[in-house]
Amino acid sequence: MTVVFIGGSRRKDSLNAKLKHRLAEVADKHGIRHDIVDADALDAPIYHGDLEAADGVPESMKKLAEKIQSASKVVLVSPEYNSSVSPLIKNAIDWVSRVETQAWAGKTVLLAAASPGGLGGIRGLSHLRDILGNVKAWTAPLFACCPNANDESIAAMDESFLKQFLEQGEAS
Numbered sequence: 001m002t003v004v005f006i007g008g009s010r011r012k013d014s015l016n017a018k019l020k021h022r023l024a025e026v027a028d029k030h031g032i033r034h035d036i037v038d039a040d041a042l043d044a045p046i047y048h049g050d051l052e053a054a055d056g057v058p059e060s061m062k063k064l065a066e067k068i069q070s071a072s073k074v075v076l077v078s079p080e081y082n083s084s085v086s087p088l089i090k091n092a093i094d095w096v097s098r099v100e101t102q103a104w105a106g107k108t109v110l111l112a113a114a115s116p117g118g119l120g121g122i123r124g125l126s127h128l129r130d131i132l133g134n135v136k137a138w139t140a141p142l143f144a145c146c147p148n149a150n151d152e153s154i155a156a157m158d159e160s161f162l163k164q165f166l167e168q169g170e171a172s
């Protein structure tokens with residue numbers, strides 16, 4: 001089984017993509033098998049019922065649902081916009097919830113965020129936890145937030161904390 005990392009920003013210099021790669025490095029170092037989903041893979045129209053009725057769920061979202069379904073856990077690394085969730089991640093959650101397999105149900109999800117702000121995106125993650133509860137995912141209690149994020153602060157995040165973060169949801 002594999003941990004799937006999903007980032008919520010398609011920006012070229014995304015801080016959240018950098019945090020996602022830092023987490024993947026820690027996973028590598030500790031033998032945690034993983035797969036990184038590029039944020040571009042979340043490309044899909046904003047959920048619209050008429051679109052779904054006409055064309056079904058977009059292929060990109062069906063593929064994402066398959067990845068989530070086969071993962072042991074999912075790590076969402078999401079920017080915070082106006083105290084809430086990245087629209088890219090919200091849209092992906094909505095579309096995946098329309099796929100018959102219900103890939104989110106029972107899935108262990110870990111939440112992380114990086115922000116140039118002092119709160120590190122934690123307010124967005126608490127909204128994300130509520131949304132994930134609605135699709136019956138289990139959100140792990142520890143969040144990995146990087147406030148005042150930049151290359152240096154992301155690199156300086158404590159490795160043992162990140163390992164502990166990644167190990168959540170496993171029998172100890």
Ligand SMILES: Cc1cc2nc3c(=O)[nH]c(=O)nc-3n(C[C@H](O)[C@H](O)[C@H](O)COP(=O)(O)O)c2cc1C
Binds near residue numbers: 079
């Ligand atoms: C519309 C908008 C709203 C934002 N709101 C917040 C916010 O509420 N909290 C926060 O910490 N950062 C906020 N930011 C700053 C983002 O955290 C920052 O742009 C970050 O770099 C985006 O993530 P990325 O680097 O992964 O693309 C906001 C940015 C934008 C464009």
